[in-house]
Amino acid sequence: MSQINAAPPARQSLRAFLEQLEVQRQLHHVSDAVATDYEMSAWLAQLSAGKAVQFDTIKGHAVRAVGNILNSRERIAAGMNMTPDAMQAQIMASIGNGIKPVDIGHGPCQEVIVEQPDLARELPVPRFFADETGAYITAGVIIARDSVTGRGNASYARIKLLGGNRGMVGIAPNHHLAVMARAAQARGEKLDIAVAIGNHPALLIAAALYLRLGDDELECAGALLGEALQTVACRTIPLAVPAHCEIVLEGTLDLEQQHEEVLVSEYHGMYEPYGSGPVAQFHCLTRRHDALLQVIQPGYYPEHTLIGGVAIAAGLAQVLRAAAVPVREVAVGHGGCGRLSAVVSLHAHRPGEARKVMFALWGNVNLIKHITVVDADIDPWNSNEVEWAVATRMRADRDLLVVPGARTDRSEPIKHDSVIAKMGMDATRKEGDRPDWRRAVPPEELMQQVRARLAAQT
Incomplete structure (x- = not known):
């Protein structure tokens, strides 16, 4: 089994977490040479809910790759040195309480410099699925800054390799990166972008947050780290990138150059025909001397859905708290594709609160179409508990709300004319439904004793 790095990894690097996974035997090494065309994808799909996967030998490439790193809530929390129960509150606290990055001058992400890179030659970028028309960089955090306002943005977008140093960037029209690109175009400029690949889990989650335009995700990453994100200046453009990432494209x-993407996989597991997307030219690639290309398996796979879902859920909980809703926790899980379904757990609440929750969430994130509201005794991330609450506490004639013709986004799988019907289920206890809501369980004292014995035996 090969070593990730001979030197102790920096705390803000992805490598620090990979070393932790190695110690815990949660990092599966593929030592046989694998192909970028579909074979890497097949490994990641087979182990999608299991160990992280490191490809130690990739045909035609010296650079290695790693994927399936954050494919569960537990793994995401561990990557940020948090417990799953505390994670949402800490992500919420990072929003609006960020720590500004600090420039450290030099960083390992610039140990190797390649001018005018041939991306397909330099990096083992996979082709994932048969009906897609190219290889995609899927774990790149794209960093941009408006040259007039100074507002920064860090976000995800897939990058399809087009040959040489060119790549199509798949961004929706309402994506903040697209807004910034249009503003640059109106000034007769092209938008400078840097793509940071192989990042610490805190940055991977921060980049998936739904913030206001101009709120800087790099500052949220610092709050999640508990210290300022260390950055270095790009060599060719006026942007700063995480110093301890693996690879940077500058x-x-x-927007004047467009590429017809044809079909691309989406988080719901099917293909979407989005049409054309803007083209980027990358005139500089920097990387660690022994770089790892991070890969997020796209489509309906848990790392893809949960990185987005965990971040979106925290943002929605923040919205509800600002609206004085007694929210315990919000879940946007893998079963709902990490985008389309939300479960909201409430502390003691008044009649009508569940519907207030539904309209607040629909008004905040267009993609959320199914909302289930449950009481605080239900874990919203546990689908069995949520189904039990629906089965035992919801009356369809009273507690089901359907809103036809609601706005959605382009990735909704069954939209018509950009709208979809949305549904809310109030699966909370109500007075008058029954006189006794007590659960039939053994005495708590004995339950605690048995738990202690079981814990001692493991």
């Missing part, structure tokens, strides 16, 4: 995004 380039410009040009």
Whole structure:
């Protein structure tokens, strides 16, 4: 089994977490040479809910790759040195309480410099699925900054390799990166972008947050780290990137150049025909001397859905708290594709609160279409508990709300004319439904004794 790095990894690097997974035997090494065309994807799909996967030998490439790193809530929490129960509150606290990054001058992400890189030659970028028309960089955090307002943005977008140093950046029209690119175009400029690949879990989650335009995800990453994110200046463009990431692409995004993508996989597990997307030219690639290309398996796989779902859920909980809703926790899980379904757990609440929750969430995230509201005794991330609450506490004639013709986004799988019907279920206890809501369980004292004995035996 090969070593990730001979030197102790920096705390803000992805490698620090990979070393932790190695010690815990949660990192599966593929030592046989694998192909970038579909074979890497097949490994990641087979182990999608299991160990992280490191590809130690990739045909035609010196750079290695790693994926399935954050494919469960427990793994995401561990990556940020948190417990799953405390994670949502800590992500919420990072929003609006960020720590500004600090430039450290030099970083390992610039140990190797390649001018005018041939991306397919330099990096083992996978082709994932048969009906897609190219290889995609899927774990790149794209960093941009408006040259007039100074507002920064860090976010995800897939990058399809087009040959040489060119790549199509798949961004929706309402994506903040697209808004910034249009503003640059109106000034007769191209938007400078840097793509950081192989990042600490805190940055991977921060980049998936739904913030206001101009709120800087790099500052949220610092709050999640508990210290300022260490950055270095790009070599060719006026942007700063995480110093301890694995690989950086420096380039410009040009809305005047468009590429027809044809079909691309989405989080719901099917293909979408989005049409054309803008083209970026990357005139510089920097990386660690022994770089790892991080890969997120796209489509309906848990790392893809949960990185988004965990971040979106925390943002929605923040919205509800601001609206004085007694929210315990919000879940946007893998079963709902990490985008389309939310479960909200409430502390003691008044009649009508569940519907207030539904309209607040629909008004905040267009993609959320199914909302289930449960009481605080239900874990919203546990689908069995949620189904039990629906089965025992919801009356369909009273507690089901359907809103036809509601706005959605382009990735909704069954939209018509950009709208979809949305549904809310109030699965909370109500006075008058029954006089006794007590659960039939053994005495708590004995339950605690048995738990202690079981814990001592493991």
